[in-house]
Amino acid sequence: MHQQGASAYQQTAKIVESSRERESALLMKAAAGLQKIKDEWPDSYDSLKPALTFNRKLWTIFMASVTKDDSPLPHDVRQNIANLGMFIMNQTRDILLDVNPQPQQLDVLVRLNRQIAAGLRGM
Template sequence: MHQHGAVAYQTTAKAVETPREREAALLMKSAAGMQSLRDNWPDDVQVLKSALTFNRKLWTIFMTSVTREDNALPAIARQNIANLGIFILNETREILLDPVAPQRLDPLININRQLAAGLRGN
């Protein structure tokens, strides 16, 4: 019975979730995955690649969205998000080329958490 209630809650939560809340949740999911990797640095680079690929796809979507002409965000906010996205894509590439330093994930984790907090109005 408990499992059924959880499924019903998730279905309802998704129905009332705003796009901003969804974006914040995805950013937090990505940050949590990268934090876990940072805390338990993997021997298998594929694990790292998977988490970084998820984050890269997420940021590619954000960048595509903010560069569309019909995006309602102010131009400065759109430019800031695009610049962050470029930084994240570049950092991701560098980490994958030389995956030896777990602390290199810190800026990616922090940016995701801060943007998620901003989307949630914190």
């Protein structure tokens, strides 16, 4: 019986670990895409909307998963992620609506994605 419990725990740990790794990789991908746009500005302007849309979709999924009742995360962590997600949504909207967006507006999105990705890898 003890062996079955340990085996079940290991399987669950692998699933959670791979989920965190996948989330971290996606956040890093989004950050890299936004950083590339900033670095190649203004030639990269046409890539701005698709990159922001990808990042927004990613954060929409994160926010939806942490606000579910069955989320294993502590309430305060869930609330912090939801708050960050709302901030990112607002920043993204502001950049998309800006008639003359500036590349430095992407800095906060890149930094937050990298920080959350690092946190997921370290968990």
